[in-house]
Amino acid sequence: MQHKFTKLYPESGVELTPFISKHYDSLMNWGSFGRYHQFIEGAIKSLHIQPVQSILDLGCGTGRNASLMLPYLKNEGQLVGLDLSPIMMAAFKQKFKGEAHVAFVQQRIDQPFDLKQSFDIVFISFVIHGFPQEVRQVIIDNASRHLRKGGILAILDFAEFDMDTMPTLHRFVFRKIECPYAFDYIAHNWKALLQEKGFDHFTEKFYIKKYVRLLQAEKMSE
Numbered sequence: 001m002q003h004k005f006t007k008l009y010p011e012s013g014v015e016l017t018p019f020i021s022k023h024y025d026s027l028m029n030w031g032s033f034g035r036y037h038q039f040i041e042g043a044i045k046s047l048h049i050q051p052v053q054s055i056l057d058l059g060c061g062t063g064r065n066a067s068l069m070l071p072y073l074k075n076e077g078q079l080v081g082l083d084l085s086p087i088m089m090a091a092f093k094q095k096f097k098g099e100a101h102v103a104f105v106q107q108r109i110d111q112p113f114d115l116k117q118s119f120d121i122v123f124i125s126f127v128i129h130g131f132p133q134e135v136r137q138v139i140i141d142n143a144s145r146h147l148r149k150g151g152i153l154a155i156l157d158f159a160e161f162d163m164d165t166m167p168t169l170h171r172f173v174f175r176k177i178e179c180p181y182a183f184d185y186i187a188h189n190w191k192a193l194l195q196e197k198g199f200d201h202f203t204e205k206f207y208i209k210k211y212v213r214l215l216q217a218e219k220m221s222e
Ligand SMILES: C[S@@+](CC[C@H](N)C(=O)[O-])C[C@H]1O[C@@H](n2cnc3c(N)ncnc32)[C@H](O)[C@@H]1O
Pocket: 013, 014, 015, 016, 058, 059, 060, 061, 062, 064, 065, 082, 083, 084, 085, 088, 107, 108, 109, 110, 124, 125, 126, 127
């Protein structure tokens, strides 16, 4: 039976319709004129994943990012993808059929949850911008709860920038394709916010004319 798709956050662009979920990877490929894969490969390389690490991918989608992380892990490493969408779950499970050290958990990330496990890396890519700020705080708390001391929170998402100073064409495209939550996300000081949450030792890498950033932050205490 088909269930009606309803958003919890009506203005969110990351709560994807079934159609977009089904075709998400292809849409990203087309929309980026084939450049998305190379970009994401570069960003994942910058995580410097070690063979025995454990990684939690929040809002993992089809598992495209996880499949690029997997070659860095040996059999002792572990990868857990987490998403709310049944369509993403099916794609993820299909992709990693038979991979003993890859698992999927169907779970909302905008509400507190506890997997009773600490990871070396919590990765979140193009998800956190799509929520109200108070919900982003819950997501950061969820990420922190699942990191060991010294573990890394890696946020791949929009950087901080001023829409008013963007070139007209860039502003037009950003406004057209992104949700209003993204306009708010770029206005926050994420390093300051993460510092308040017990993170430090930041590293940043910028992509796509500095509109996108991989921000990595170390969890400083238990
Ligand atoms: C824009 S896609 C990004 C997917 C993937 N991280 C990537 O970079 O390819 C957003 C993803 O977040 C998931 N998502 C949205 N809201 C969520 C929530 N509240 N809890 C868990 N996953 C969520 C969607 O199902 C979708 O897979």
